[in-house]
Amino acid sequence: MPDIVLAAVPRAQAGRARQLRRQGFVPAILYGHEQSPVTLAVEARAFGSILRTVSSSTLVTLTVEGNEARRVLIQEVQRDPLSGEPMHIDFHQVNLKEKIRAKVPVRGTGVAAAVKDLGGVLVQSIAEVDVEALPQNLPQEIIMDLAKLATFEDRITVADLPMPPNVELHTRPDEVVAVVSPPRTEEEIAALTTAVEEKVTEVKTEAEEKKAAEESKKAEEGAPEGEKKAEKKAEKK
Known part of the structure; x- marks a missing residue:
């Protein structure tokens, strides 16, 4: 595989995380071998193109503006739970002489x-x-x-x-x-369907009972005081 190169800029030059994403960048952090943690930003489109062709074990050359190139692994990618878009990247700088x-x-x-x-x-x-x-x-x-x-x-x-x-x-x-x-037999499929239908019925019944109890409680709370006392006397009898 040809060398994979990704460009990054220091985060301080690019702005805050939310602002970065609006500008088409992904916030990132670089750490690892002889490297104190430093915050970066990479272009979202460029990173997305690379991400489709690599894995967490693929060596990447990371060029940081004003510094020499680093050999890194994409340690972690945090994604938006709805869109799946990258929200933050962890780059791990490695020593090529150490396993x-x-x-x-x-x-x-x-x-x-x-x-x-x-x-x-x-x-x-x-x-x-x-x-x-x-x-x-x-x-x-x-x-x-x-x-x-x-x-x-x-x-x-x-x-x-x-x-x-x-x-x-x-x-x-x-x-x-x-x-x-092996594929499921007709008997297994029928049994599975029956189990699902029974579960649905059970859940529906529980929901109806809960709703009836809530309506009864509301009716009791809304009844006039005289009616409540009469009900209590009737219960004692």
């Missing part, structure tokens, strides 16, 4: 015969693995071959993943990464 641990995403390729021919459902239970390597040796992603899943008994474990040289794996090798589950 670091990182999470690397696992992606499947190929076709699982158990899905195509048997109608099963692919279930990936592990989305990433924990590895250790020099920053420049970290893989951007680990590829698993889904063609190995020919039956419902087949499974892909961490030990089956192709690891690049000079990369040490820290996730347990016996952990299951992916399997194919």
Whole structure:
């Protein structure tokens, strides 16, 4: 992969976080090896383009106005819960001579015969693995071959993943990464539908009972004092 370069400016020159976002920038912070925390800002459009092609284990060259380029990892991206747009970025400066641990995403390729021919459902239970390597040796992603899943008994474990040289794996090798589950039978679907309908009815009944109790309480509170006393006498009898 060609070197990925991202430009940043010191935050003090760009303004406050809310103002930055209105101007098309994303607030950020840089920290790590021989680097005291410093606040930055990067252009939102440029960062969005890069983010579509990298992972948290991809080495990025960060150029900061007035300073030499830094080699960093995108440690964390905070997103807006509604729009999904980046709201803040953590850049971790690394030492190219020191190994670091990182999470690397696992992606499947190929076709699982158990899905195509048997109608099963692919279930990936592990989305990433924990590895250790020099920053420049970290893989951007680990590829698993889904063609190995020919039956419902087949499974892909961490030990089956192709690891690049000079990369040490820290996730347990016996952990299951992916399997194919058999399709549901008509009886299972019917049972599931019945359970859902019963739950909906139960919730509806509880809501109606609660509403009736509230209306009764309001009616009692709004009744004239004489009626309340009469009701109490009737209850005593």
